[in-house]
Amino acid sequence: MKTRIQKILAQAGYGSRRSCELLITENRVKINGKTASLGMKADQAQDKITVDGHPITPAERSRYILLHKPRGVLSTVVSPDPRPTVRSLVDTPERLYPVGRLDVESEGLILMTNDGELTNQLTHPRYEHEKEYRILVSGQPAAGQLDTWRKGMVLGDGIITLPADVWVEGQESNGTWLGVILKEGKKRQIRKMGEVSSLPVKRLIRIRIASLNLGDLKSGEWRDLTAEEINQLKGTIN
16 A cells, blocks of 8 residues: 655654654665655555665654653664664663654653654644653742743753643752643753843653653663553554
8 A cells, every 4th residue: 555655764763753754854864765755655565665775674664762861862763873762771672763752961751662653643742742750940939930830941952832731749958849731842942041030950751641651660671662652652643
């Protein structure tokens, strides 16, 4: 059966649908020797599809892995330097990609999968899936400072954030723990929000994406999602 080429690539483990569309627009994909374009369809059983001159692999068994990313680990598949990546922590043969990046100093939940459709649904801004964090900020926040998070604020680069849910979870000698729920995921957003509101972020842990929870998984550990977790996660995007 003929299927859009970007969907075939995503199912074969080449990343999210958006990243597969980029492969096509960069003229790196060919169907029966001819350069593919967006919107073209193919039948993987009958057509020869290549990426960078190499035949694509058959669609992999879908794999869904929950990883607790430690600090100092890059949220990428390949590292430009000796630092470890989230992919290097997961010893499996599938072509896995991280869903929802965390900066190198942040910790917590990373979903690793070869399901390109799910990746696209969870990362595309228009779906506004919730992401929940525990963060440690310097000092003791005033009510007005937290109100700026709840109302939305203008970051240093001129980007306006959506309103966030934020609450105080507890105090420590060196700061205050906050709970934060966002429905967006701009680059280093929480750290920038902390800077703008004079609440520097000292530690950041992501504990939830949509219906998927980090639970008691320890730093550096990973596990496969249960069938129930996969069904719940897919149920949140349909």
